[in-house]
Amino acid sequence: MSNSKDLTATQEIIENVAPKVRKGMMKKIMIYLFTFLVLICVFIFLFITINPVFGGNPSKEQKEVYSKFKNYADGKFFYEGSTKFNGNESNISISTSARKVRNPSGQVPVSEIDWNKINSKEDSLTWFGHSAFLLSIDNKKILIDPMLGPIASPVSFVGSKRYSEDMLDMIEEMPPIDAVFITHDHYDHLDYQSIKKLKSKVGHFFVPYGVSNHLIRWGVAKEKITELNWWDETESHGLTIALTPTKHFSGRELFNRDTTLWGGWVILGKQTRFFTSGDGGYDAHFKKIGKKYGPFDIALIEGGQYDRRWSWAHMFPEQSVQANIDVKGKYMMLMHWGAFTLANHGWTEPIERALKAAKKNDVNLIAPQIGETVQLDGRLYIPVSSWWKN
Structure with a gap:
């Protein structure tokens, strides 16, 4: 009887503890994954920022000039118009x-x-x-x-x-x-x-x-x-x-x-x-x-x-x-x-x-x-x- 009670108690402990362990492991995995993604994003940002091949971006002053253009809106240039190719x-x-x-x-x-x-x-x-x-x-x-x-x-x-x-x-x-x-x-x-x-x-x-x-x-x-x-x-x-x-x-x-x-x-x-x-x-x-x-x-x-x-x-x-x-x-x-x-x-x-x-x-x-x-x-x-x- 004693062994049966011990086994039942052990099962109850496992049933109660296992979800918490799984939850803890999943939480750690998510933290590791999030950290990895953040590091990847930081690396990409630094790579683009530091590497000259990507060139430069318009300044605030330049954007103010562009904002007066008819082909510029919301920070971007655009083409307006659409014509089909002779319907073919x-x-x-x-x-x-x-x-x-x-x-x-x-x-x-x-x-x-x-x-x-x-x-x-x-x-x-x-x-x-x-x-x-x-x-x-x-x-x-x-x-x-x-x-x-x-x-x-x-x-x-x-x-x-x-x-x-x-x-x-x-x-x-x-x-x-x-x-x-x-x-x-x-x-x-x-x-x-x-x-x-x-x-x-x-x-x-x-x-x-x-x-x-x-x-x-x-x-x-x-x-x-x-x-x-x-x-x-x-x-x-x-x-x-x-x-x-x-x-x-x-x-x-x-x-x-x-x-x-x-x-x-x-x-x-x-x-x-x-x-x-x-x-x-x-x-x-x-x-x-x-x-x-x-x-x-x-x-x-x-x-x-x-x-x-x-x-x-x-x-x-x-x-x-x-x-x-x-x-x-x-x-x-x-x-x-x-x-x-x-x-x-x-x-x-x-x-x-x-x-x-x-x-x-x-x-x-x-x-x-x-x-x-x-x-x-x-x-x-x-x-x-x-x-x-x-």
């Missing part, structure tokens, strides 16, 4: 590739840079892949979105790697650069390593509002930077310059989305009228740009990283061709492809779809090889060699 966007497939090859099988070759052509007084354009270009206009050397680094990411271990070797060493061979134009602050357009290496040989930087904070943190003198809002115009180096709207967004880290502006660029010289769209979805602003500044001798149109999920922020190639028609581009070049994989379609699909749409719409689409220099002499013509198939 629902018919545009995400991918036409039977077998999507998202990355090239080997390194994409870069044509040998013809520095003699670039350094000549003739207007010319050289593509470095994705949205990076060197424009020679009125004997002025201009870089557009000079992302020449190896990876489109703030860290080396995560992100899309360049199809070819990085082009940072090429900066040393470049002539003095009169101006750099940045369309927005995303990593595949504004590259920390490239700017650090370029800044000593650049005369001036033209950027959308807010982007100057990144450059200043990276050592670019404030007086060497001009910021513009959409439709703002300025004169520099004998050129007429204007920032144009795009339907896109900005941001380099978790908490600063849309705190800086984005856009495309109009650059008008004596002989060449140049336009680069920047990133963005199709909308009515292209016709407005064409009406105000067109026709353009050459128009660089984004259309190489698309998906239905972000069709508001990036164009399908067919839309890119329509955008070129809207801005009245005599010749068109597709950009935002050929260097990085940022979407789920085949890496050559953008140019193949654009060529098909261009032929259908009688648009002069050129497709030079990366590194090749195109002369902008009024007789612009480059046979499409389909170099990407090799």
Whole structure:
């Protein structure tokens, strides 16, 4: 009987104590988990704050200036307006590739840079892949979105790697650069390593509002930077310059989305009228740009990283061709492809779809090889060699 009573008492003790033990253990686990999450958050905050690659943020004084803009509200820039793509966007497939090859099988070759052509007084354009270009206009050397680094990411271990070797060493061979134009602050357009290496040989930087904070943190003198809002115009180096709207967004880290502006660029010289769209979805602003500044001798149109999920922020190639028609581009070049994989379609699909749409719409689409220099002499013509198939 005694043993039975002892066993019953022990069971009662276990039944009473076990829930308290479990509760205590769960409480400790929750404390440990909360502490771990707090430490992770602190680490991320310190990493973003200390690491210069993330750039800088607009000051309180700058935000007060922005608050007077029509395209700024509640601490963020925004695009207003929406136009369907001729009612046919629902018919545009995400991918036409039977077998999507998202990355090239080997390194994409870069044509040998013809520095003699670039350094000549003739207007010319050289593509470095994705949205990076060197424009020679009125004997002025201009870089557009000079992302020449190896990876489109703030860290080396995560992100899309360049199809070819990085082009940072090429900066040393470049002539003095009169101006750099940045369309927005995303990593595949504004590259920390490239700017650090370029800044000593650049005369001036033209950027959308807010982007100057990144450059200043990276050592670019404030007086060497001009910021513009959409439709703002300025004169520099004998050129007429204007920032144009795009339907896109900005941001380099978790908490600063849309705190800086984005856009495309109009650059008008004596002989060449140049336009680069920047990133963005199709909308009515292209016709407005064409009406105000067109026709353009050459128009660089984004259309190489698309998906239905972000069709508001990036164009399908067919839309890119329509955008070129809207801005009245005599010749068109597709950009935002050929260097990085940022979407789920085949890496050559953008140019193949654009060529098909261009032929259908009688648009002069050129497709030079990366590194090749195109002369902008009024007789612009480059046979499409389909170099990407090799």
